[in-house]
Each structure stands twice: as C-alpha cells, then as structure tokens.
Amino acid sequence: MKSVRKDRLLAAVAMGVALVAPAFVGPYGHYVLAIILIYGLVALSLNIVTGVGGQISIGHAGFWAIGAYTCAILVTKVGLPFLLCVALGGAVAAVFGLIVALPALRVQGHYLAIATLGLALVVQQVLYEWTSLTGGRGGMFVPRPQILGYEFLDDGPYYYVILAITVFFTWVTVNYRKSLTGLGLGALRMSAIAAQCSGVGRTYHIITAFVLSAFMTGVSGALYGHLIGQLSTDSFTLTVSLSFLTMVVVGGLNSVAGALLGGVFLAYAPELMRELKDAQMIVYGGTLVLFMHFLPGGLASIPERILDLARARR
Amino acid sequence: MLLALLISGLALGSIYALLGLSLVLVNKATDVVNFAQGEMAMFGAFIALSMMVSMKLPLMLVFVLAFPIGMLMGALIERIMIRPIRNAPHLNLLIVTIGLWFAFNSLAGLIWGYDPYRFPSLLPSEPVDVFGTRVFPASLGVIGIAIVIMAGLYYFFEHTREGTAMRAASMNPRSARLMGIKVTRVAMLSWALSSGLGTVSAMLIAPITFLDQQMMVPVVLKAFAGAILGGFSSLPGAVLGGVILGLSETLLGAYVSNAFKEAFAFLLIIAVLMIKPTGVLGRTARKKV
Amino acid sequence: MKPLLSVKQLSLHFAGLKAVQDVSFDVAAGSIVGLIGPNGAGKTTLLNCLSRILNPTCGTIDYDGHDLLKRPVHRLSEIGVTRTFQNLELFGEGTVLENVVVGCFPRFRSNMLSELLSLPGANRARRAAYEEARQLIDELGLTAHVDTVVSGLPYGIQKSVELARALAGKPKLLLLDEPAAGMNPEESRQLGQTIKEMREERGITVVLVEHDMRLVMGICEKIIVLVQGAKVCEGPPQAVRENSMVIKAYLGEEEAEDA
Numbered sequence: 016m017k018s019v020r021k022d023r024l025l026a027a028v029a030m031g032v033a034l035v036a037p038a039f040v041g042p043y044g045h046y047v048l049a050i051i052l053i054y055g056l057v058a059l060s061l062n063i064v065t066g067v068g069g070q071i072s073i074g075h076a077g078f079w080a081i082g083a084y085t086c087a088i089l090v091t092k093v094g095l096p097f098l099l100c101v102a103l104g105g106a107v108a109a110v111f112g113l114i115v116a117l118p119a120l121r122v123q124g125h126y127l128a129i130a131t132l133g134l135a136l137v138v139q140q141v142l143y144e145w146t147s148l149t150g151g152r153g154g155m156f157v158p159r160p161q162i163l164g165y166e167f168l169d170d171g172p173y174y175y176v177i178l179a180i181t182v183f184f185t186w187v188t189v190n191y192r193k194s195l196t197g198l199g200l201g202a203l204r205m206s207a208i209a210a211q212c213s214g215v216g217r218t219y220h221i222i223t224a225f226v227l228s229a230f231m232t233g234v235s236g237a238l239y240g241h242l243i244g245q246l247s248t249d250s251f252t253l254t255v256s257l258s259f260l261t262m263v264v265v266g267g268l269n270s271v272a273g274a275l276l277g278g279v280f281l282a283y284a285p286e287l288m289r290e291l292k293d294a295q296m297i298v299y300g301g302t303l304v305l306f307m308h309f310l311p312g313g314l315a316s317i318p319e320r321i322l323d324l325a326r327a328r329r
Numbered sequence: 330m331l332l333a334l335l336i337s338g339l340a341l342g343s344i345y346a347l348l349g350l351s352l353v354l355v356n357k358a359t360d361v362v363n364f365a366q367g368e369m370a371m372f373g374a375f376i377a378l379s380m381m382v383s384m385k386l387p388l389m390l391v392f393v394l395a396f397p398i399g400m401l402m403g404a405l406i407e408r409i410m411i412r413p414i415r416n417a418p419h420l421n422l423l424i425v426t427i428g429l430w431f432a433f434n435s436l437a438g439l440i441w442g443y444d445p446y447r448f449p450s451l452l453p454s455e456p457v458d459v460f461g462t463r464v465f466p467a468s469l470g471v472i473g474i475a476i477v478i479m480a481g482l483y484y485f486f487e488h489t490r491e492g493t494a495m496r497a498a499s500m501n502p503r504s505a506r507l508m509g510i511k512v513t514r515v516a517m518l519s520w521a522l523s524s525g526l527g528t529v530s531a532m533l534i535a536p537i538t539f540l541d542q543q544m545m546v547p548v549v550l551k552a553f554a555g556a557i558l559g560g561f562s563s564l565p566g567a568v569l570g571g572v573i574l575g576l577s578e579t580l581l582g583a584y585v586s587n588a589f590k591e592a593f594a595f596l597l598i599i600a601v602l603m604i605k606p607t608g609v610l611g612r613t614a615r616k617k618v
Numbered sequence: 619m620k621p622l623l624s625v626k627q628l629s630l631h632f633a634g635l636k637a638v639q640d641v642s643f644d645v646a647a648g649s650i651v652g653l654i655g656p657n658g659a660g661k662t663t664l665l666n667c668l669s670r671i672l673n674p675t676c677g678t679i680d681y682d683g684h685d686l687l688k689r690p691v692h693r694l695s696e697i698g699v700t701r702t703f704q705n706l707e708l709f710g711e712g713t714v715l716e717n718v719v720v721g722c723f724p725r726f727r728s729n730m731l732s733e734l735l736s737l738p739g740a741n742r743a744r745r746a747a748y749e750e751a752r753q754l755i756d757e758l759g760l761t762a763h764v765d766t767v768v769s770g771l772p773y774g775i776q777k778s779v780e781l782a783r784a785l786a787g788k789p790k791l792l793l794l795d796e797p798a799a800g801m802n803p804e805e806s807r808q809l810g811q812t813i814k815e816m817r818e819e820r821g822i823t824v825v826l827v828e829h830d831m832r833l834v835m836g837i838c839e840k841i842i843v844l845v846q847g848a849k850v851c852e853g854p855p856q857a858v859r860e861n862s863m864v865i866k867a868y869l870g871e872e873e874a875e876d877a
Contacts, residue, residue: 065420069418069419069420071420071423071424071427073364073427114599117603118598118599118600118602118603119602121602121603122602124561125356125362125423126557126561126602128362128364128423129362129553129557129598130595130598130599130602132364132550132553133550133553133554133595133598133599134595136547136550136595137595186736187734187735190733190734190735190736191733191734193744194728194733194734194740194744195719195723195726195727195728195733195743195744195747196727196730196733197733198716198719198720198723199720199723199727201709201711201712202709202712202720204418204420205708205709205710205711205712206707206708206709206710208671208691208703208707209703209707209708209709209720209783210709210720211691211692212669212671212691212692212694212695212700212701212707213695213700213720213721213723213724213783213787214692214693214694214695214696214723214724214787215692215720215723216690216692216693217692223730227734253546254431257427257431260424260427264424268420294435294439295435296431296432296434296435297431297432297435297436297439299428299431300427300428300429300430300431300432300433300434300435301428301432302428303424303425303427303428303431304410304425304428304429304432307414307417307421307422307424307425307428308413308414308425311417311421
C-alpha cells in the first residue's frame with residue numbers, strides 16, 4: 016500500500032511540473048517539452064507491448080509514420096478537423112498493427128520481431144517511392160493544428176493539447192497494467208505455457224496489446240507531424256525504430272515512469288550526440304548492450320537497486 | 330534466357346541459403362534470433378578486404394580465411410556479449426543482438442567510411458557460354474561454393490562428435506548436459522559457425538553489390554524470409570527456403586517488376602505465416618514441460 | 619455413471635517415436651487416479667495431450683460432454699481443467715498473489731475497453747478476483763508470502779503456489795505432474811492429505827503422474843501403468859502391485875524405491 020501512495024505522489028508532482036514548466040522556458044523550451052511528451056507516448060506504447068508483453072518491435076517508426084502521414088493527408092487533402100485526424104491516424108496505424116501481428120502469432124517463436132522489421136523496411140520504401148501521396152524525399156508540409164477554429168501558432172498552447180492527450184494515454188496504460196488483461200499479458204511473457212493453461216489466450220492478448228500500441232504510436236506520429244510542420248522520410252527510418260527501443264530500455268522497460276524518462280532521454284540524446292554525428296548508432300547500440308548487461312530495468316530501476324544494495328549491506 | 334535467370338536465381342538463392350542457415354543454426358542451438366547476423370557478416374567481409382589491401386594477401390587466401398575470421402568473431406561475440414546474460418529473459422538477449430546490429434553497422438562506417446568499395450571477384454567477370462546461354466562464372470562460383478560449404482556442414486553434423494553433440498544439445502539441453510556435453514561450448518561453437526557462414530555469404534555478395542556498410546541490411550530480411558519459408562527450426566529448410574526465395578525474386582524481377590523487392594520478401598513472410606506457419610519443412614517446436 | 623474423463627485410443631507419434639500408443643482409460647468423477655510408469659513411458663506426454671499442449675496423432679478425449687481435442691490450450695480452464703507442471707512454471711517476477719490471481723483469470727475477466735477506461739464493472743471484477751485469490755492463499759497457508767516475489771521462495775512453497783494457481787481456476791479436473799517431486803516422506807504424506815481434502819471438500823477429480831509409490835498407492839483409487847507409451851495395467855492399487863508385467867517393468871526400480 017505504501018508504494019501506491021508513493022506512486023500517486025510521484026504522479027502528482029510530475030503533473031505539477033508538466034503544467035507549470037512552460038512558464039519557465041522560452042519557445043524552444045516549449046518545443047522540447049512537447050517532443051518529450053510525444054516520445055513519451057511512443058514509450059508508453061512500447062511499455063505495453065515490450066515491457067509487459069515481452070515482444071520486441073523494431074518497426075514502431077512505421078506506425079509513427081503511418082499516423083503522421085495519415086493525419087497530415089487527411090487534414091490537408093480532405094480537410095477533416097485536426098483532432099479527428101489524429102484519432103484516425105492512430106486508427107489506421109492500429110489496422111496495420113493488426114495486419115503485422117495476426118500472421119506472426121500463428122506459431123510460437125520470435126516471428127513478431129521479424130515481422131516488425133519487415134514493416135519498418137516496407138514503410139520506409141513506400142514513403143520513398145509513393146511520392147504523389149507522401150512527397151517522397153522532398154517531404155510534406157503540415158499546417159499548424161486547429162481546434163474549433165483556433166489555430167495553434169505557437170508551440171506553448173499546443174504543448175497543453177499534447178499534454179492532455181499524453182495524460183489520457185498514461186492513464187489508459189496504468190489501467191491496462193493494473194487490469195486482469197494486463198496481468199495476463201505479463202503472465203504470457205513470464206511463462207507462455209502456464210499462462211495459457213490458466214486460460215490466458217496468447218493470440219488475443221498479444222494482438223490486442225500490439226494494436227493498442229500501434230494506435231498510441233500513430234497518435235504520437237500525428238501530433239509530431241503538426242509540431243514539426245514538415246514530414247520527411249528521414250524521420251521514419253529503421254534507426255528511428257531503434258532509437259525508440261533504446262529509449263524504453265534506458266528509461267525502464269516495465270515501468271510507466273521509465274517510459275516518460277525514456278522520452279526525456281530521446282528528446283535530449285540527439286543534442287548530446289550532435290558531436291558524434293555518425294557514431295550515433297554505436298551509442299544507441301552500445302547503450303542497448305550495456306543496459307541489458309548492467310541495468311536491465313533501466314534508469315527507473317535505480318531506486319530499487321539502491322534499496323536492494325542497502326538491504327544487502329545490513 | 331530462362332537458363333541464365335535460373336542460374337543467377339540459384340546463385341542469389343545460395344547466398345540467402347547460407348545466411349538463412351546461419352540464422353537458423355544460432356536459433357536452434359541457443360534459442361536466440363541473432364539480428365546482428367548481417368552486420369557481423371558485413372564487418373567480417375570488411376576485415377577480409379582490409380587484410381587483402383594492407384597485408385597484400387592474395388584474394389584466394391583471404392577467401393579461405395573468411396570462414397575462420399567469421400568464426401573467431403562469432404565466438405568472441407558469444408563469449409563476451411551473450412554468455413554473461415544467457416539466463417536472462419529472452420527479450421534481453423534479443424535486445425542485445427539488436428544493439429550489436431547497430432553497433433557493428435556504425436562501427437564499420439567509422440572505421441572504413443561510408444563509400445562503397447569494389448570487392449574483387451575470384452572468378453573472371455565475362456560471361457561464358459553454357460548450353461547456348463551466356464552465364465556469369467561468378468554465379469556458378471557462388472553456387473559451387475555454397476554446395477561445398479553445405480556438404481561440409483552436413484558431414485560435420487552427421488559424422489563428427491562435435492556436430493552430433495550440437496544436434497543433441499539443441500534438441501534437449503538438459504539431457505545433453507547430463508550426457509557430458511558442454512552446452513556452453515555448443516553455444517559458442519554455433520555462434521562461431523554461424524558467423525563464419527555469414528562472412529562467407531557477405532564475401533560472395535560483395536563483388537556483386539559493392540562492399541559498403543549498408544550492404545547487408547536488405548539482405549537480412551530476405552534471409553529471414555527464406556528461413557521462415559523453410560521452417561525456422563529446420564536447417565535443410567533454411568536452404569530450401571533461401572533457394573526458393575532467390576529463384577522467385579529473380580524471376581519476378583525479370584518478368585514482372587524490379588521494384589519493391591523488400592515488399593516481396595515481407596509479403597512472403599506474411600503469406601507463409603498465414604498459410605503454413607511451420608514452413609515448407611519445419612516442425613512445430615514445442616517447449617518441453 | 620458416465621465417467622468425467624474418457625480417453626480412447628490416444629496415440630502420439632513424434633519423429634518416428636511412438637510416445638503414446640493406443641491408450642484408453644476412464645476417470646470417474648470424484649476419483650483420484652494415478653498414472654505411473656518408468657521414465658520415458660509417456661506419462662507426461664499423455665498429460666500434455668490432456669492439457670492440450672500437445673496434439674495427439676489420433677484418438678479422442680471426452681471430458682464432461684466436451685470433445686477436448688476441439689479446444690485450444692487456453693480454453694480448458696474455463697471448463698474446469700487445470701494443471702501443475704513437473705518443473706514448475708511459475709510467473710517468476712510476480713508475487714504469490716499475482717501468480718494465483720492468473721488462475722482466476724477466465725472467470726473474472728472483463729471486456730478490454732472497460733478495463734482500459736477503468737469502468738466500474740471491470741474494477742469490481744478485478745477486485746473480486748483478487749479477493750478470491752487471497753482467500754485461497756489463506757486456505758493453503760501461504761498468507762505469510764502473499765506479496766513476496768515467487769522466484770525468491772523455497773521450492774516447497776513454490777509448489778504450493780502452483781497448486782493454488784491451479785485451484786484458483788475452480789477446476790473439476792485437476793492434472794498434477796509429479797506433485798511430490800523433491801519432497802521428503804513427511805511432506806509427501808501431507809500432500810496426499812491435501813489431495814484427498816481437495817476431493818472431499820471441493821469435489822475435484824484428480825489425475826496425477828507420479829513416481830512416489832507410497833503416495834500413489836496411498837491415495838489413488840485407480841492406477842494406470844504405462845510402459846513405453848502403452849498401457850500395461852489398469853486397476854486398484856492392490857491389483858497393480860501384484861501384476862507381473864508391472865513388477866517386471868519396475869524390476870530394479872521397485873527395489874530402489876524401497877531402499
């Protein structure tokens with residue numbers, strides 16, 4: 016019970032910080048804050064699929080792209096309202112999640128990871144080739160978001176829209192993890208055989224988790240497109256999928272706080288690594304290897320590790 | 330015309346088969362999917378090229394050394410990166426291989442740069458006349474080398490103690506350990522063999538595609554597709570699947586369209602998984618409880 | 619009276635090996651049936667067929683009016699078939715409570731959307747499931763460990779947790795795979811007592827695969843003997859003990875048991 020109160024306190028503090036932070040930073044800071052949340056949303060989605068479900072996805076940049084382009088196209092070429100397009104971006108990504116996951120789960124094994132690799136490469140190629148739809152390498156312009164006639168010209172107010180959406184999905188993720196379905200998914204990860212013998216259906220649980228995750232990532236992509244104002248194929252490469260995976264590993268795969276920490280990491284990492292330029296991938300790759308060897312629970316597990324060490328000393 | 334296509338399709342298929350074999354080998358022996366396989370192979374090919382250039386070694390020698398170079402790399406990786414966490418949840422091992430994938434890719438770029446290198450071919454590049462069609466010796470060479478390697482592997486697995494031990498360990502690690510087989514040694518050996526196979530494949534591809542750091546990325550997905558087509562748990566299946574994929578990709582490219590080759594492999598994976606998930610030759614792998 | 623479980627001519631061929639050969643037997647409701655045989659006799663394979671982890675090559679399994687072979691693994695618990703495992707298959711990172719609650723899963727789960735949105739119905743069902751799990755944990759004497767992560771617990775407690783998880787499914791038929799493995803005679807005797815109580819108090823039918831002869835002879839009404847995948851004997855303990863084929867199969871093993 017103590018840990019529940021601690022979590023609630025932590026959440027309240029985080030919420031407070033999130034609400035007032037924009038006041039302390041300039042316009043560029045607003046952009047960074049928004050990016051943290053956008054990445055955090057992807058991290059939350061991976062928390063469900065990888066943290067709880069134990070399934071690796073190296074293709075989430077594909078869902079991000081699908082969400083971003085779907086939303087941008089619907090807003091610019093069809094003229095639907097912004098929020099509806101964000102939801103539709105998520106929905107289309109979710110459909111692709113279903114297409115990818117359904118065949119992959121017919122057999123026990125690591126096929127889902129391989130299928131997501133395929134998704135990432137195919138999406139990358141489609142974005143390059145289908146220039147009439149996506150603008151190809153030249154990219155696609157995305158207008159500022161509009162809700163009920165109000166146009167969000169600055170990142171500051173838009174940040175609050177993103178915050179609201181992120182808070183909603185954080186709540187959904189917490190609910191999922193607490194629920195019997197979430198428990199079932201975790202059980203599948205820990206012992207698929209025992210979970211199934213206890214009545215947890217493997218296909219249903221992994222697919223629903225994957226589809227939910229694709230939806231959330233699609234929404235994130237849609238929000239991202241409108242923040243950046245410009246979609247280019249460089250934003251949706253295999254490396255980006257890798258950076259998503261790295262973000263959740265660094266933050267902590269199986270913790271909601273870890274997901275948000277991961278978002279902070281990814282928002283700042285390119286900055287920190289600007290010097291390294293081409294060596295960025297080594298850093299991401301090396302980070303994955305090092306964390307798996309020395310800190311598999313990510314940064315979020317540090318308090319627990321310190322407690323364990325303290326307890327061991329006594 | 331058809332004969333020429335078939336031969337180049339077989340050559341391509343042989344390369345996919347070798348890579349697919351390496352993936353399935355590691356998976357069967359240690360239950361890990363080595364996502365870094367392609368990049369390790371590319372790295373090995375670069376090492377070979379460097380040796381050739383800096384030490385002025387003849388191509389033939391370097392080619393023969395490709396396998397042991399790859400083996401050494403594989404053994405080191407297994408020992409340093411995989412073994413310390415071999416009892417961790419599977420997910421962690423997969424993540425490590427993904428990390429290695431990107432680390433190798435980037436490291437190769439840092440060491441050797443990002444421009445493609447010409448990789449010399451063992452065989453003359455002018456086509457010769459075979460049964461009235463013009464065929465590239467390189468294709469025949471690839472097929473020949475692949476057959477030799479597979480024959481060697483077959484002999485190794487069926488007729489040597491080490492090979493039989495590996496088969497036993499992959500079928501039932503606990504019983505194997507009880508029989509005195511050192512399972513950790515089997516793991517290292519399978520990574521070594523697999524990496525050797527990978528490096529050889531990379532060296533066979535390099536003359537065709539030029540050696541550069543992105544060279545293996547598209548190939549890896551296709552190697553997966555081939556292995557899945559053959560049934561991921563079956564070694565002969567990986568060969569069969571790779572060959573089928575190589576042939577169909579070449580024929581499709583000639584008669585239909587050359588674009589979207591990745592999509593083809595991806596769709597093939599989806600189709601196989603939907604229709605016959607265990608692949609053409611595979612058997613359902615069940616965990617022993 | 620119609621038997622609860624009826625296995626007819628069940629066979630499983632694996633890569634040229636006949637793991638189970640044409641095995642038939644019935645299990646009456648409310649009985650405790652033992653499945654014994656030397657190592658490699660196919661007992662666990664048979665159990666795995668019953669719990670649908672493996673697909674038999676031929677034969678039928680009728681349970682409580684259901685054709686079991688038409689059901690996938692995860693749809694057994696909902697009709698009252700649960701099991702334990704020879705080598706323990708616990709959810710290692712979870713607590714005892716979490717492990718047991720998974721057993722309650724089919725009877726309490728709600729629609730995913732209502733869980734995602736934390737609707738009252740889903741919350742009620744979840745709380746009820748945890749409540750029931752706690753009760754079961756108390757009944758099995760595991761209260762002290764309710765919030766402890768199972769991977770750190772002693773082997774005997776882990777076995778109890780796995781049993782609790784199987785019981786949480788409110789089974790009619792409980793399949794136990796070597797429940798007495800690793801137990802000393804006193805623990806084994808207590809286990810026998812627990813199994814008899816399960817039958818008396820919860821009306822559970824039990825099929826157990828075992829090597830511990832004292833336990834099997836002590837609590838089973840009927841014993842089925844498998845040797846190399848085929849049934850060689852079926853009957854009450856006395857009859858099985860005196861059957862010449864059984865004695866032959868166990869020659870050496872039986873003496874080792876008595877030692």
